[in-house]
Amino acid sequence: MLETDSLTIRFGGHAAVDGVSCAFKPGTLTSIVGPNGAGKTTYFNLISGQLPATSGTVRLNGQDITALAAPRRTRLGLGRAFQLTNLFPNLSALENVRLAVQVKSGKALDLFSRASTHRELTDRAREHLAAVSLSDRADTVAATLPHGDQRKLEVAILLALEPDIFMFDEPTAGMSIDDVPTVLDIIAAIKKRGDKTILLVEHKMDVVRSLSDRIVVLHQGKLVADGLPAEVINSDIVREAYLGGAADG
Amino acid sequence: MLKSLLSDDLPKSRWLALLLVAILIGLAVAPFLFPGAKSLNVAARICVFIVLAASFDLLLGYTGIVSFAHTMFFGIGAYGVAIALTRMGPGWDAVAVGVGAGLVLAIALAVLIGLFSLRLRTIFFAMITLAVASAFAILASQLSDLTGGEDGLNYRLPVALRPSFKLFEGFNGRLLDYYIVFFVSLALLLGMLRIVNSPFGSVLMAIRENPFRAEAIGYRTVVYRTLASCIAAAAAALAGALLALWSAQASPDTTLSFDIMVDILLMVVIGGMGTMYGAVVGAVLLVLAQNYLQALLGDRWLLWLGLAFILCVYFFPTGIVGRLRRR
Numbered sequence: 001m002l003e004t005d006s007l008t009i010r011f012g013g014h015a016a017v018d019g020v021s022c023a024f025k026p027g028t029l030t031s032i033v034g035p036n037g038a039g040k041t042t043y044f045n046l047i048s049g050q051l052p053a054t055s056g057t058v059r060l061n062g063q064d065i066t067a068l069a070a071p072r073r074t075r076l077g078l079g080r081a082f083q084l085t086n087l088f089p090n091l092s093a094l095e096n097v098r099l100a101v102q103v104k105s106g107k108a109l110d111l112f113s114r115a116s117t118h119r120e121l122t123d124r125a126r127e128h129l130a131a132v133s134l135s136d137r138a139d140t141v142a143a144t145l146p147h148g149d150q151r152k153l154e155v156a157i158l159l160a161l162e163p164d165i166f167m168f169d170e171p172t173a174g175m176s177i178d179d180v181p182t183v184l185d186i187i188a189a190i191k192k193r194g195d196k197t198i199l200l201v202e203h204k205m206d207v208v209r210s211l212s213d214r215i216v217v218l219h220q221g222k223l224v225a226d227g228l229p230a231e232v233i234n235s236d237i238v239r240e241a242y243l244g245g246a247a248d249g
Numbered sequence: 250m251l252k253s254l255l256s257d258d259l260p261k262s263r264w265l266a267l268l269l270v271a272i273l274i275g276l277a278v279a280p281f282l283f284p285g286a287k288s289l290n291v292a293a294r295i296c297v298f299i300v301l302a303a304s305f306d307l308l309l310g311y312t313g314i315v316s317f318a319h320t321m322f323f324g325i326g327a328y329g330v331a332i333a334l335t336r337m338g339p340g341w342d343a344v345a346v347g348v349g350a351g352l353v354l355a356i357a358l359a360v361l362i363g364l365f366s367l368r369l370r371t372i373f374f375a376m377i378t379l380a381v382a383s384a385f386a387i388l389a390s391q392l393s394d395l396t397g398g399e400d401g402l403n404y405r406l407p408v409a410l411r412p413s414f415k416l417f418e419g420f421n422g423r424l425l426d427y428y429i430v431f432f433v434s435l436a437l438l439l440g441m442l443r444i445v446n447s448p449f450g451s452v453l454m455a456i457r458e459n460p461f462r463a464e465a466i467g468y469r470t471v472v473y474r475t476l477a478s479c480i481a482a483a484a485a486a487l488a489g490a491l492l493a494l495w496s497a498q499a500s501p502d503t504t505l506s507f508d509i510m511v512d513i514l515l516m517v518v519i520g521g522m523g524t525m526y527g528a529v530v531g532a533v534l535l536v537l538a539q540n541y542l543q544a545l546l547g548d549r550w551l552l553w554l555g556l557a558f559i560l561c562v563y564f565f566p567t568g569i570v571g572r573l574r575r576r
Contacts, residue, residue, distance in 0.1 A: 115446060
């Protein structure tokens, strides 16, 4: 179980995330919604360790991970896909995914074998590429992939980490209509396995409504609503928060 | 067999393959193909600089670390052998002690610089390496009791490496010395080629491409960067030891000067960053140019060399190897 307790970060005097306490159970998909600037991505950064918390704690399965660096958290089972595509641009799509598979294999400090001889890593990477239907792009350099394919590769890297906690930050942003179902199907498939925790930041309300078990609303860094989708989406506070600032909903 | 020796990193271009085979054969039979003290000296320097440039490329081209301290490690290796041979007399025990001490000091310094400053941004790290390298060069010229100061050290090589020594008819100590330099350099190059194509090497390239994402998927970049620095430092120190074992002298000018730093930077950039073969091609071209261009072009050879570099970088931004590999 992933928990945050009074999690706060201040930039100068401004609290971008302000005392957010929330727990995420395995087997549930929680959507985090709120207008632009509400602190959703910052909240993700605090959980996955890209930013240090000013105060409050992050706990994973009871262990306090607030002080751990991002690589440690990833190896403990926190997996994160980024909102802005964040790949290894001059490496092939396959190599992008293979690097993520390699993390847990314990082979990364192997200096004297050829990377190509570790077939099992390459094969697993190919499976993850196939899951996002990028098999035919395996040898394409990541930077030259179309935007939609880069987004899918981002998801494949997350799958390759085989985390317990999946954090998706607007996974379908900027994707063409044709590509969106591929990603949503993947998220649905992870959810169906029942033992994974999924956190989703998403603006498309129809996506949120159909996938979520629970919705958490952030507004100006604070948690302002938390409940079942049907309750939260129709509540006054969400309408006010969301319609106040969301032009791209 | 060849694939395994080259760690799957084949030249991937017919012209590059031909060029590399020509270099390999040229260096392997240099003493017989190009007789004479000067050409043998040039061939040995090419071998040494291939190792030095390749180890620098491991940092710059593969890991994305900009360091100006690479000649410091080269100098440490050279001075290690030079000091040991001066103090202990011309024996193989002195060579072993010198190489060992040089390696230990080089790796220890690389760890220190790495742990203290690899977390910094590229430019600040580069500045720190520049400061450390300058301080070290000054130290070497000031500690004249140990290093011979500005004049450096001249010492006698082990008997088996002297011209007067005959292994058999037609094969003297200088040839033995040359082939030690040649085969050790070849082994070091193939070793580095293996490292950059290993799982570890793939992490180095990930760090070069996107250190932020490399951290996010679980790699502690400072560990990998420090380890890469240590490997590069060790290889540079061994290159220095080979030079000391070949030239029977070590001085700040020939091992520690900033000119050499600029030379290896040019070798890597002209040959092609991020390819070990680029370092090979770059080192061959630059050492040949430095030794023969003056005879061909007269006193203004440096001007023409500079012009050639500018054109080279302008027309082949990915280096000669990058250009040859482009289909």
